Amino acid sequence: MKRAGDPLWLRVLLIAVSTAFLGLFVLLPLIAVFAGALRDGLGVYLRALAEPEAWSAIKLTLLVAAIVVPANVFFGLAAAWTIARFRFVGRSLLTTLIDLPFAVSPVVSGLIYVLMFGLHGWFGPWLSAHNLKVIFAVPGVVLATLFVTFPFVARELIPLMEEQGSEEEEAALVLGAGGLRTFWSITLPNVRWALLYGVILCNARAMGEFGAVSVVSGHIRGRTNTLPLQVEILYNEYQFAAAFALASLLSLLALVTLVIKRLAERKVAREKRAGLSLEPSLEH
Numbered sequence: 001m002k003r004a005g006d007p008l009w010l011r012v013l014l015i016a017v018s019t020a021f022l023g024l025f026v027l028l029p030l031i032a033v034f035a036g037a038l039r040d041g042l043g044v045y046l047r048a049l050a051e052p053e054a055w056s057a058i059k060l061t062l063l064v065a066a067i068v069v070p071a072n073v074f075f076g077l078a079a080a081w082t083i084a085r086f087r088f089v090g091r092s093l094l095t096t097l098i099d100l101p102f103a104v105s106p107v108v109s110g111l112i113y114v115l116m117f118g119l120h121g122w123f124g125p126w127l128s129a130h131n132l133k134v135i136f137a138v139p140g141v142v143l144a145t146l147f148v149t150f151p152f153v154a155r156e157l158i159p160l161m162e163e164q165g166s167e168e169e170e171a172a173l174v175l176g177a178g179g180l181r182t183f184w185s186i187t188l189p190n191v192r193w194a195l196l197y198g199v200i201l202c203n204a205r206a207m208g209e210f211g212a213v214s215v216v217s218g219h220i221r222g223r224t225n226t227l228p229l230q231v232e233i234l235y236n237e238y239q240f241a242a243a244f245a246l247a248s249l250l251s252l253l254a255l256v257t258l259v260i261k262r263l264a265e266r267k268v269a270r271e272k273r274a275g276l277s278l279e280p281s282l283e284h
Contacts, residue, residue, distance in 0.1 A: 030251055033244055033247050033248055033251050034244075034248050034251065036240060036241070036243075036244030036247075037241065037244040037245045037247065037248040039240075039241060039244075040241045044241050044245075045241070045245050045248075048239075048241060048242035048245035048246070049245055049246070049249075051242065052222065053221050053222050053225070053230065054230060054242065054245075054246055056221075056222045056223070056225070057225045057226055057227050057229070057230035057246070058227060058249070060138070060141070060223075060224070060225065060226050061207050061226045061227045062207075063138070064138075064141055064142055064145050064206060064207075064226065065203055065206045065207050067142050067146075068142065068145050068146050068149055068202070068206045069149075069199060069202055069203050069206060071146060071150075072146070072149055072150050072152065072153045072154075072198075072199075072202045073153055073195070073198075073199060073202075075150055075153070075154065076150075076152075076153025076154040076156070076157055076195075076198060077153075077157065077195070079094070079098060079154045079157075079158070080153075080154055080157035080158045080161050080191075081161070081187070082094075083095055083158050083162075084157075084158055084161035084162045084166075085161070085166055095158070098150070098151050098154050098155065098158075099151055099155070100151075101147055101148050101149075101150065101151050102151060105211065106144075106148050106209065106210070106211030106212040107211040107212065107214070107215055109144065109147050109148060109211075109212045110144050110211060110212035110213065110214065110215025110216045111215055113134070113135065113140060113143055113144055113147075113212075113215075113216050114135055114215060114216060117134035117135050117140065117143075118135045119135070121135075135216055135218070136216070136217065136218030136220065136224060137218075137223075137224060138223075138224065140216035140217065140224075141213050141216060141217050141224055141226065143216070144209070144212035144213050144215070144216045145206050145209050145212065145213060147212065148205065148209055148211075148212050149202045149205045149206050149209070152198050152201045152202040152205060153195065153198035153199060153202055154198075155198070156194045156195070156197050156198035156201075157191055157194055157195060157198065160190075160191055160194045161187075161190075161191060164190055164191075168186050168190070169182050169186050169187060172185065172186050193264050193267055196260075196264050197261065197264050197265075200257055200260050200261050200264070201257075201261075203257070204253060204254065204257040207226075207227065207250065207253055208227075208228060208250055208253070208254075209226075209228065210228040210229065210232075213226055213228070213229060214228075214229060214232075217229060219233065221233070227246055227249060227250055228250065230246055231243050231246045231247050231250070234246065
């Protein structure tokens with residue numbers, strides 16, 4: 001919305017600065033990734049993606065996301081329900097702990113898991129005695145990714161559920177609906193778009209996480225390297241075409257994430273406008 005009194009030159013200047021900033025720091029690097037990936041031709045690009053180590057990194061990245069995202073959905077719904085619907089001792093502490101991964105460096109979080117589950121860590125001797133391996137193995141990658149991603153779903157749901165209140169759910173219970181029926185018929189439909197938004201962000205972070213995974217993975221080729229780690233290895237080995245090819249997959253993921261995020265935001269805004277337009281008719 002144009003504010004009264006803003007001169008034309010100021011608006012033009014702000015738009016130009018914003019456009020130049022986005023072009024320089026967002027669009028230009030994105031173009032450089034795809035240009036580097038296709039620099040040696042489409043054949044080289046496809047061969048880089050078909051390499052066994054690259055395919056292993058892709059499969060591991062998808063596997064980690066397939067484990068982490070559903071776990072975060074379950075945790076996010078449970079945490080949001082608990083915090084938004086109940087008042088209990090430790091509620092503020094629980095809310096603070098949910099935000100902890102935002103404040104802790106991913107590298108530090110990875111180091112915490114090494115200190116806990118590494119060979120000389122707290123549980124290392126017990127794990128070694130039972131022939132269980134967490135660090136430098138897939139379980140460590142999953143745990144590190146789970147730690148850095150678990151706030152995303154919960155933080156999208158908690159404010160919305162607190163704002164909505166519990167009147168509809170209480171009415172359903174009074175009318176004889178059970179807890180599970182109330183959840184599926186009332187709670188979940190009311191938060192479905194916020195849940196989708198949290199899932200999108202969680203999935204993008206899970207597939208793109210580098211710091212925490214780098215500490216716990218051990219960089220074992222074909223076994224514990226996710227896509228970001230494989231990109232780093234290829235780049236350090238001067239295999240630029242292959243590195244940019246894998247990086248282009250992550251860039252495509254980011255673009256798809258933005259598109260889905262935008263569609264979800266438009267859907268939420270449309271539903272809000274529809275709800276506001278119904279209010280006057282309901283009053284009459």
